[in-house]
Amino acid sequence: MTKYVIKRSLNYLVLLFVACSFAYLLAASFLNPYSVYFGRQPPVDPDVIESIMRECNLSNQVSLWERYTTWLTKIVTDWDWGCSPLQVSVNEQIGMRVWVSLRLVLIGTLGGVIIGVLVGAWTATRQYRIPDRVYTFLSLLIICTPSFVLGIMLQILATKANNALGVRVFEFVGEKGPMGDYPLAELVDRLQHLLLPTIVLILLTAASLSRVQRNLMLDSLGADYVRTARAKGLPKSKAVMKHALRTALIPTGTYVAFTVATMFVGATYTERVFSFPGMGQYGVDTILAMDVNGIVATTAFAGVCVVCGAILADIVVAILDPRVRLS
């Protein structure tokens, strides 16, 4: 197993290198970092701009190949991913934002997964009855709603709730705000800010996953081995939990492992709506800011996430399914 994972990882590493190089060459040849300084009042001296560009390895006076090798050497020797046209360090930005995303995405996705699996499994056992119909309707409604609409609707509801209560219970701008002066104030404040975006992520993940899980569960509910389990004397609920759900979780495991990893850069809309300084938002911002180094770093990060997701999915399946583990 370990050997297999190492082998796979090496393959992925090569793939990642190729992907990042392409991203760099594309971004460096098509974006114009100089435009950031255009139209500034007072205007910036072109020589100053050029020196900044050279410092950031963004100058169009230097050949693309030379820029590429400089960029690569810096990463390999100093783990320095460069800086934006405005001289903000990419390492610093990502170092900070990864943790912001981690808090949001991890809670959001895991919560969504747990709720999605449970709802999906439960509605499958109630197929075509009222609870099943209600949850089906609700989950389809959420799946159809774009995440920014969902976010803004939640914000409107939160504002109404805040006004009605007379206290700001729900916070929805940024990751932290002005906090009170009591013990654990920072924690409470952060949780307040985390609440709404997390709900959005949970709803989105749970809605789509519950559909997948429901179908998987329906297949395994009708399986012969569930009937065997009941014939052995397991009450229906136990047979369903222990035999049907356990087997129906195998494909979900793959899906979830992959989703969690890729969600790090995928929560773009949610982060934007709630002004959350996470990785998803950073990805969009770097493009708008002509930040070549930032874009490539985000791409690399996303690539690592996908690779981790793929490896994680392999490991999860091996844990869940003895047929994969042993053959």
Place this chain on the structure above:
Amino acid sequence: MSLLSVRDLYVSFPSEAGDVLAVRGMSFDLERGRTLALVGESGSGKSVTSLAIMGLHPESATITGSVMLDGAELLNESDAAMSKIRGNRITMVFQDPLSALTPVYSVGEQIVETILIHNPDTTKKAAWERAVELLAIVGIPNAAERARAFPFEFSGGMRQRVMIAMAMANQPDIIIADEPTTALDVTIQAQVLEVLQRAQAETGAAMILITHDLGVVAGYADEVVVMYAGRPVEQGSIADIFYRPSMPYTIGLLGTVPRLDHKSGEPLPVLDGNPPDVVHLPPGCPFALRCPLANAQCSQSEPELQEVSPGHVAACVRLSEVVGKEHAEIFPTPPLERAVLAKVPREQRDTVLELMNLRKHFPLFKGALYRRQVGVVRAVDGISLDVKKGETLGLVGESGSGKSTTLLEILELLKPQQGSIVVLGHDTATLTKTQRRQLRQHVQVVFQDPMAAVDPRMTVFDIIAEPLQAFAWEKAKVEKRVFELLSLVGLQPEHADRFPQHFSGGQRQRIGIARALALNPSILVLDEPVSALDVSIQAGIINLLEALQHKLYLSYLIVAHDLAVVRHISDRVAVMYLGSIVEVGTVNALYDEPAHPYTQALISAIPIPDPNIERARRRIVLQGDLPNPSDEVPGCKFSSRCPKLTTLLDSERTKCLTQVPSLEKIGAKDHQVACHFSEALRVF
């Protein structure tokens, strides 16, 4: 008081077409230690009855009547109460062992679960030890180690043993076995039935055996209930049912089955028609439409069960006339027009198909990234066969013996890996593309599953016309030919514009046969042509194939696992084991005096639907499963399972283990065996 007493059991399910009346008025008593067989064709309500007893029927089902276990009513019990009985007092062995075990738990864990749920005081360790003990009882080698293995690491027969171990874990009062051996090879069936008997002896349980195989019933049951269209139509002791059948359906069923111990030659008596649709039952006796004795009285009301003799009841309004009648008096045997060719001796006929030293090896790869060859599967390992004009060659053997690969090699008409295939005098290795396409007309195939072998979105006309159109027949000629073919296979011209879904399995198989015959082939390859069909439908198809052969001078190459069917239809039989032919000869020589230990075991494993004969037989039960076909075996491939090997002297045994036996002529003409110590033996 009986252990289990079922009275007036009715089960129905709602469906889009209307209520499915799956079981209608089932009543029986089951005593301790006895075996009751429920017999009937698919859809007759056997399995639904057993699921209703277990309380495992679909929740939408409506059930009335009474099921009493030791005087306590089981119907309408809660799931919790039934859970205490299921797996403890009544246990079940299901049909398909490949899907009946949960794939993600080891077999040991699954048995332990059964033990612990009913004995919460038992420690996990004790339960595990008991599980290992049970696995040893049902004949799983290295039980302690194998208990940790997962279901996918077991063969079908071994999984069914695990199911039986699970069913006997809590010393049940009743074991219900629902078609326990249908999905298994005959040799494995014999093993599993033996284990099932051992389980019954060990626990003293009563058994309900659900099966469509009358041979299995003859060997194991004490009492029999024959079901038809959801209704018990005849009930009695095993002797009553087999020797004094009194309901025309039972009589017809018993007579229509080809028998292993009867010489072939005459057509089979036929039970015409199909079982009725249990959603829209016609009034009167459900069998009336197929019964040659039916008169106006039969379609008025459904007959009740009447006593024939004490303990023997049958449902027929004309019971007094039926009792004592022989099969042949009720069910006429259709005449068979024999071809002139049938009188021509084999040696003087043309050879239409010849295989010489045919070999097909599949390389075995390993590794996900860097695939490397780790071995070779010898699917077909140098076989030679020939089929003459108008003759039927049967190819038999367990699954994995290479029968299907042989058929595919012939149908492809390509140059084989090694050896040669000669079809109607053309060596397939030397054919050009056009010649190969032309030759394809002469070699056609009929598949096993008539449901899957025809395109559900094409009309019968289109299905049968397709091969003609592929060879650019004129439109007018195509039309004429299709109608000709329809009548040839016993279908009506008005069937042409219907879709396959409107036909029963037997009729679909007729469509498949018509399609195969469209281009006037010389050779028909039949891959398990009747195994997917119900017993009463089989005979019609077998007779059709025989009649067509005589009419059109066809040569058949038939693969079938039912050796009784093969005996009936074939002129010659070849027995395959792990890619080689171990015995070949005329059908009567091979069945009456099989000389290879494998052939003997194979024939011996087939049950005969006659209780006295079946119970007096001494069965040769092969040990274990078919070995891995990629293993390198220096001597005889069969040596690992050969029952004869143990009776040999050490010096003789060395010969078996080191020298590969070749096919040698023995006894009568045209009988060849590949065994160093072959010896003819009668096995029934």
